[in-house]
Amino acid sequence: MTEVNDDAELEAFRAEARAWLEANFPPSQKGRPTELQYSGSPPQGDALLWKQRMAEKGWGVPTWPKEYGGGGLSARAARGLQEEMARIGASNPIYISLGVTMVGPTVLDYGTHEQKLRHLPPIARGEIVWCLGYSEPGAGSDLASLQTRALDKGDHWEISGQKVWTSGANHADWCGVLVRTDPAARKHEGISFIMTDMRQPGVEARPIEMIGGASSFCEVFFSEARAAKDDLLGPLNGGWTVGKRLLQHERASQTGDPVSARQPDPLQDVAKRYVELDEQGRIADADLRTRLTRQLMHEKAHALTIARAHAESRGNASPSNAVSMLKASSTLIAQTRAELTVEMMGSSGLGWAGDGFSRDEIVTVRGWLGGKAISIAGGSYEVQHNIIAKRILNLPDAASTS
Secondary structure, rough: OOOOOOHHHHHHHHHHHHHHHHHHHHHHHHHOOOOOOHHHOOOOOOHHHHHHHHHHHOOOOOOOHHHHOOOEEEEHHHHHHHHHHHHHOOOOOOOHHHHHHHHHHHHHHHHHHHHHHHHHHHHHOOOOOOEOOEOOOOOEEEEEEHHOOEEEOOOOOEEEEEEOOOOHHOOOOOEEEEEEOOOOOOOOOEEEEEEEOOOOEEEEEEEEEOOOOOOOOOEEEEEEEEHHHHHEEOOOHHHHHHHHHHHHHHHHHOOOOOOOOOOOHHHHHHHHHHHEEOOOOEEOOOOOOOOHHHHHHHHHHHHOEEEEEEEHHEEEEEOOOOHHHHHHHHHHHHHHHHHHHHHHHHHHHHHHOOOOOOOOHHHHHHHHHHHHHHHHOOOOOOHHHHHHHHHOOOOOOOHHHH
């Protein structure tokens, strides 16, 4: 692993990273965001070239071991790389995928050496799209009530049941599925985590059209689908623990990061384009000015807390308490920002399509609508508050005190 133990070593690594980026980063990709891997829009041209170069270097997953396709960097070195990429407007073309942010880290935690060699390198190269089969029509927040079953058929598992709100299932190659393997056990104790090939006759994914115009969520139907016996991740009937660990990785990935290749326009700049200013060049509406200032303060506090969480994570395998709080705060900040932006745009914030609106205006409006889902995805805003109350603040359960 590439360690950086002091500032001198970090600066030496930064110089190495700058030289490599200068030689390998296509200028045409400056400031371009990374497409979600499950969006169905595979990269082409310079975007594909950049993805291939990052994969060859292992820097798409910089902290993963080299033998599994990663860069073998320490957390501090990876942070330095991220900052150098942000400096030149480069985004990580592999990072925004469920395989990288959730499945891969969980395989690193629980997988056998053979499972890691099989599944991690294709994830690190961005070649395989993963989805996750968690929620069901009758098992949302109460996930332990899930009914999708995996029957032991001797030489394989046979999976039948339905999942819902499965992100990118219609583009996925593999799915990490929580299934019931012991119906007689207590509901938390009879669940297993099985990795399942989505490209087989017994699996059907049906996209769900969302209010923002996209269809990133799906219903998934398993009808006697097959999975190899060695695709069980972690212990049999230990899937509840494996699944919770994956959700910790998910929440850590959803906190947002102050270092990004493509930050949205500052809110104050958006305001100056759309709202009336006073003679001093300030937003004329004092109430809007106050709310915008408060939002900027919250964004700054969020960024500083992310930096603290990164510092706390050094040498600590488990996510800190800050990660749980950041999941809730990132949801509030993102949705409030979208609401303020659309409000300031006035009639231009009504654009859905057509020549009367700019591309940025249409993207903003659709993003505002699509952003309503982030208070549900990855665990609802309310459930996250319950987790903070019970596990961090040690507050009593409201149901037991009523």
